[in-house]
Amino acid sequence: MKFNDLDKKMRVYETAHDFCVLPGMYIVARIDGRGFTKLTKEAHDFEAPFDVRFRDMMVATVDHLMNSGFNIVYGYTQSDEISLLFHPDDNSFNRKERKLNSLLAGEASAKFSLMLGDIGAFDCRICQLPNPRLVVDYFRWRNEDAHRNALNAHCYWAMRKEGVDPETATARLSKVSIANKNEHLFQKGVNFNELPNWQKRGVGMYWEQYEKEALNPKTGETVTAMRKRLKVDYELPMKDKYSAFIETVILQQ
Template sequence: MKFDELDSRMRVFETAHDHCVLPGLYIVARLDGRGFTRLTKEVHQFEAPFDTRFRDLMLETVEHLMNCGIDIIYGYTQSDEISLLFAHNETTFSRKLRKLNSVLAGEASAKFSVLLGALACFDCRISQLPNKEEVVNYFRWRNEDAHRNALNAHCYWCLRRDGKNATTATSMMKGLSVADKNELLFQHGINFNQLPNWHKRGVGIYWEEYEKQGFNPIKGEIVPASRRRIRRDLDLPMKDEYSKFIAELVSAES
């Protein structure tokens, strides 16, 4: 069998189940660290429940993903997860799901591993969202999840520092209301509302325009030039204000 014939024959098996995100749909990718609880608590022993070193590794990874050839207008990270909002008309890899998932997971795993100096792995899945409202709902969901996780994490580690083992600490938290959890923290000298906002809300990463002085060689004069750079926002709003923030970001891109 000649190569061209063999090539055509075998590629059918490789591409038979290719699926592409339809034009007009918004794309959001969510990446999660695989086995990061063991990686960060046992192998490398980052500070619990939040560690600025780990946060910065995640932020560096998000920025890498926003500069790896896919037009991403917003990145969001909390704990060991990353969410990425693509530009509405992004067509990289012809919007093929297998390519987007594999490339983003590979890029994130490689970048984080290099930064950490040890192997780390991310998985990736794509959400195909029909309109701006669902984009807002998606990021509101992850923002609310960050708040819930932060409250639970601080309570859990207060109990662990009291000498409770993992099973006991988890059991003691079952059935506690939000008010009960806040009271538990208060009894340990922690006012949840006064904790750093990035603990409770995650971190947003997006592009911003800025003006830079440039030189026009033709006219021989200094002229203003528009550039863009990535901004890290460690003070994201919550609830309806966060929804408004995301809605404005999506509208500005459309």
């Protein structure tokens, strides 16, 4: 059998289950760390429950993904997860889900592993959202999840540092209200409201325009040119203000 005939025959099995995101659908990629609890708490000496070094690695990973050839308009990270909003017109790899999933997971894993000096693996899943309202709801969901996780994490590690074993700490937290969790921390000298906002709300990344002086090579005159750069926002708003912020990101596209 000639190679071209064999290639055509076998490609069918490789692409039989190709699914493409339909035109007009918003694409959000969610990228999660695999086994990161063990990686960050046992294999490496990161501070619990939050470590600026780990945060900066995640931010650098988002930066890499947003500069890896895809048209991504907003990146968000909290804990060991990343969410990316694609421009509605992005047509990379004909919007094939398997290509988006494999490339984004691979790029994230490679970048993070190089910084960590160890293997840090990510998986990826694609969310297809039919309208801007659901895009807003998606990022509102992840923003509020960050707040919930931060409160739980600070309570959990406060108990762990007092000698409570993991199972008991988890069981106790499952029966405590949000108000009582805040009070528990306050009794330990921690005001949850005063903790850094990036711990409670995550970190957002988006493109901004700025002016830069340049030299006109023909006239030698100094001119002002508009450039684009990636902004890292550690002070994201919450709740309705965050929803309004995401709406602005969408409308600017």
